[in-house]
Amino acid sequence: MSTVSRHWPTNLVLDEVDLAGIVHEDLPVLLSGTGGGSMEVIENKRALADEVALRARLTASMQALAVADSRPQPDEIHLEVQLWRGGYDLPATASPADYVAWCVLAATSSNHEQSGAIAVADPRAGCALVPMPGLPWGRSAMIAAKVGAHLAAPGWLTHFVIPVEKDQAVIVAVAFSI
Structure with a gap:
């Protein structure tokens, strides 16, 4: 008897990060500001009290993925802090990272x-009669806009942001392996 094996796994990190000491305690004040459009890149130091700790945490997630994928581990990341306001969304895209x-x-x-x-x-295209693109190869994964929610994935995966509600605001750290 033969068994089905997964020849092309798609590894992800879905986790929650304890942000105590990493973000400024008054960070929620930035959420109430107006202006800047639906997406604004803000200086890391305005949001992060300990950028080194967050970089280490996100780099560790990417390194864990690299180990699982049998790929070279990234040593550095590009880190950007983004403020999303009502109306912001990101259509399906991928990254060269x-x-x-x-x-x-x-x-x-x-x-x-x-x-x-x-x-x-x-x-990746699945097979005929599969209701979602990419199936059966993989499933979609999502993190809600909740403080500490963390997701790391290969850059080739399609990623997107569900539209931010009119009165909603979200501050997100986005990192790319170098």
């Missing part, structure tokens, strides 16, 4: 659990 990671640093409440969520999906 080997790995991408997100960590929600602050967020206001929303009426819909998925508003402002970050999702990844496997873009």
